[in-house]
Every structure is written in structure tokens, then in C-alpha cells.
Amino acid sequence: MLFDMENPSGFDPYEVLTALVVPRPIAWVSTISPEGVPNLAPFSFFNAICDEPPLILISISKRDDGSRKDTAENILKTGEFVVNLASEDFIEKVKTTGEDFPPDVDEFKVAGLAQAKAFKVKAPRVAGVKTWLECKLFRHEELFNYDLIFGRVVFAGAESLDYRALKPLGRLCGMFCKVVEINQEKKIPED
């Protein structure tokens, strides 16, 4: 299969990209609006991009009417957010918070989730999620129809650093996936 991504015809570049760049981690981003309304939504155009300083990048598309999503709006207004890294058991709640709710709706309540206090930012985190990154807005770029959010990780919490205990949820071709290792204990011989 060959795809001219500059002149797409008969295929959707989104489907090609999300089928080939796999698996992707999911940033389950919690924020709070200046009026005090908590917000929670998942984003899989997300990754860590450098470690000195530790930076992550999230790409948030605009809505069909051109408006900014609540997550981007809150981050731009408050300069802070938390990336919760959900485990497999949160799959249904991640899906629920991926629906489009108006800005005055608290997705924690809709999904039946409790908030926990973050250590260095005002935005709440999701209680029970074992791993999270507390972030401050480092840079914002508007690119085409997207808000690119560069976040500086100022604090991280983790029950473990072993993914086998954390069971992180990922994104795979429009579906969810779990992380499974390919055990390559044996080193490849040099010659």
C-alpha cells in the first residue's frame, strides 16, 4: 500500500498515521478552569520529547467549529496541568471523558472519578491512577488546526517504575492496547 500524504485521495491521512505510529501512550489530562471547574480528557497525540529539562508534547485539535478544546483553554489560562497515565482498569472512564462536554461540566463527576491533590500544581489529578506528571506550560504553538502544548514536568508520582506493575493503557489504530514486552535478554553478538 502506498499513500501520497501530500495529496490524499481515497484514504484518510489520520487513519494511516494512527495505524502506523503505534502504539501511542495516552495523556489523560486534568486541568482546572479559572472559574474552578475541573476538566479531564484523553489525548494520544502525546509523548515525552526531552529529558533535560523534562518536556512532554500534546497535540490538541480544535473542534469542528474552530473553537479551542477545554483542556487547551484551561492550560493556556492557568499555565498548569496534570498528565495522568491511566492503567488498563480505567479504560471505560478514559472513554467516557473522551466525549465532548461543555466547559461547565466536570468530567470527574460524569465518569464517577475522585480527585486527588497534586503536589506542585493547582490542577487536580485522578485519584487511584498510579502514575502522573505534574506540568507547567513551557510553550504553546498554534499549528494549522492544532494547539501544541509543550509541558515542563515539574513533579512526577509513580507507585512503581515497572510497567508490568503499572499496566499502562495505550492507543493502537483507534483501539486501546496494553503494553507487552518482547524479552530480548540475550544480547545480539557483535559480529
Ligand SMILES: Cc1cc2nc3c(=O)[nH]c(=O)nc-3n(C[C@H](O)[C@H](O)[C@H](O)COP(=O)(O)O)c2cc1C
Ligand atoms: C483514547 C483517546 C485519545 C484521544 N486523543 C486525542 C488527541 O490526541 N488529540 C485531540 O485533540 N483529541 C483527542 N481525543 C479526543 C478528546 O479527548 C475529546 O475531543 C475531548 O472531548 C476533549 O475534551 P475537552 O474539550 O474537555 O478538552 C482522544 C479521545 C480518546 C478517547
